[in-house]
Amino acid sequence: MTLPETMRAVEISQPGGPEVLRPCTVPVPVPGHGQILIRVAYAGVNRPDALQRAGAYAPPPGASPLPGLEAAGEVAAVGPGGARWKVGDRVCALLPGGGYAEYALTPAEHALPIPEGLGLREAACLPETCFTVWSNVVLRGGLKAGERFLVHGGSSGIGTTAIQIAKAVGARVFATAGSEEKCEACRELGAERAINYREEDFVAILKAEGGADLILDMVGGSYLPRNVKALATEGRLVQIAFLEGTKVELNFAEVMMRRLTITGSTLRPQSDLAKARYARDVEAQVWPMVASGALRPVMDSEFGLDEAALAHARMEGSGHIGKIVLAV
Template structure:
């Protein structure tokens, strides 16, 4: 098919609050070698989008300056050397940026088929969250069946995904959240123990249970030493964000004596090959579970592309449970 020259998009007009997101017209991207172009129907909204908008998360070299790290739609153009996709295929993809637009280019190896029976709205909310959880909890954290797993922010997009995956793979799941409603949502997804961090101490609860074998944390700050205390011997703390800041005072003697591992990663700066390896593992281990309906993204709310500012305000309010999506098509 012939691609149009321009498209609707939402750009960051200057760094600041949600109000700096502005509708714009942009050139439609063309696929480079090894890339596909997707006409997006929906795009997921993620915390890194809000950080980029505020000027705290720059796109990698060569990536679009538009926000948006995941989406789903129809493949409409193939770059040189792409053989695994055909024009007209439905795909969801991890994006280097550019998701707040009608068309986006992304490496073909970072796209996955829309799971059987799933609509594009839900599929748009899979890549960023599932790539992050799988690579950090299972590949980096090594979570195994029978282990105790703690995820902070259990009602977030990351948290709702981590609870479901950890439970399906045989872990005993603990999750923190900030209200009775959010704790109930965590329990409904399979958390064995939902902890309201406003009136319960997750450290005491985990230590009484024998300690966490793996902790997935996006809070940082004061949570870092508390997480270390909540770990079991040989436990692994995996850090993926720092909502409370990246600095903390920590007694590293505990790490040595108790043989702890502190690790972490952020997805966007990783190489195309690293992201392709994650996609391959997801296709093999997780996509069949999605197609069978054993796991699904938890949907919070939907906004039109031009209402991206309202979607960011919703994200930053932390009132949401699950994923926020932009309707583009």
Template sequence: MPQMRAIEITKPGGPDVLQPCQRPMPQAAAGQVVIKVAYAGVNRPDALQRAGSYAPPPTASDLPGLEASGEVVEVGPDVSWPKVGEQVCALLPGGGYAEYVATPATHCLPVPQGLDLKQAACLPETYFTVWSNVFMRGGLKAGERFLVHGGSSGIGTTAIQLAKQFGAHVFATAGSADKCAACTDLGADRAINYREEDFVEVLKDAGGANLILDMVGGDYIARNLRALADDGRLVQIAFLQGPKADINFAQIMMRRLTVTGSTLRPQSDIAKAEIAAALRETVWPLLDQGKIAPVMDSEFALNDAAAAHARMEGSTHIGKIVLSVAP
């Protein structure tokens, strides 16, 4: 069986457990395509999987990597699009840190006009996450006040741009002056340096947030509830500071608050296909027109995946980190 280069998790641990290996090339099952990977995005869930706290679904590759761009080289039965030879970016069940990866065809999207494959590799994981949580689950509407934590992250830079395009008043937290400047450059109406200001007070002064997107967790959960306006919604997508909090549920009832959240990877292929279809119809035209774009931080070679993870976990980056997979 033909072999390919890949990066595997040798054991749970820090970035150094990511090591080059040889693996059999994947084959396209019914409804799938195989992509020759040009670039793979690096995301927080990859680091969680590496650390042993985010196991892949039973049917997914054990290799990390949840998004990639490249050329379709094989299509399975029952696939009408994309065709062999087309360039795409795709949400992956896993396996992106490799020369080839298989994924459902319905999770592929065309490379937007004016973007190259490096930029396209930054789109799927963050755009699927933001669209499904901010707009589909969170119901953000024009004119509402929206707060995103980690505004300079891949999720944050995407959320700021999309929320602004759809008419929201955007607030973002970040941990330095440079990161705050990046947030306002992307369209945030107010960037809050959380080391110097209390986002709760800033939002209260503005009338409260109608929607908050949070990946911090921990003591932010109770603070987020205080920062919400009456009838506000909190959407939780990660827990960098832990999933447990001491909160007063009475305020949820009295102020009619909604607390919800989701993770993307465990959702069904059908659910992810529905998100992809919504993105292609509603968001991809904005990318084609250059009204929004991915924010790039840095590029690492595939064999330097450990350094890419160290960069991400150092939290000094602004925007997305990618691995260059092509030799």
């Protein structure tokens, strides 16, 4: 099969708001050693894409400058050492960048087969969130059956995934969200208690339950000291984003006295080897959850590739429930 020389894509014309996302034509990339080229059918839209667009999240060295950290489609070409895959295989993959395009490169070990029972549209929503949730909630956070787990932003792509994975692990799940509609979505996914943060105090609710054993937070800012108060003795807080800011005053005496753990991570800057390990874990542990129906991507909306600016506006307006995709 002969590949075209150029492709449609979406570039970041300059740092700024959604309007700086512009359609463009660029060369089709060529897979190097250990890489595959994916003909993209759908690309997931994620918060890190908006951070990159704003100039706050640079691509790692050697990665495409185009946004887009996950996609699903067919393998279009295989570089030397990409032996698991052959042209025509249907895959979804974590990408170092470049998903907002007709073709995207990724290390072969970061691609996964489409889970049983899912189409490409739904599969495009899984890699970024599943890698993030599994690595932070289960591996870093150590969530176990019977523990109390709180996720903030329960109706987001990360939140809807975290609720389902935590429920499948056997944890008691609590979630915060900003409206009754979003709280109902959290309950339907398996949260035993959905907390409308505009009307209720998650600290008081979790304290009444004995405290959270693990909290997954992407808000930061004023939530940090409140999270510490909401934790049980020897509880863990895992920070994965800072929508409200990175700097805060915190009384660490409470951390010492109750033997709390505060940790966190970002996925994109980690090594290819680390992400390959996550891929193997996700395929072995999370894909069976998808096959059994215990985990399903929650879909909010679909936009065309040329409508990437509208997709970002939808995401940053925070009215969405679940994932937003671009149909390429």
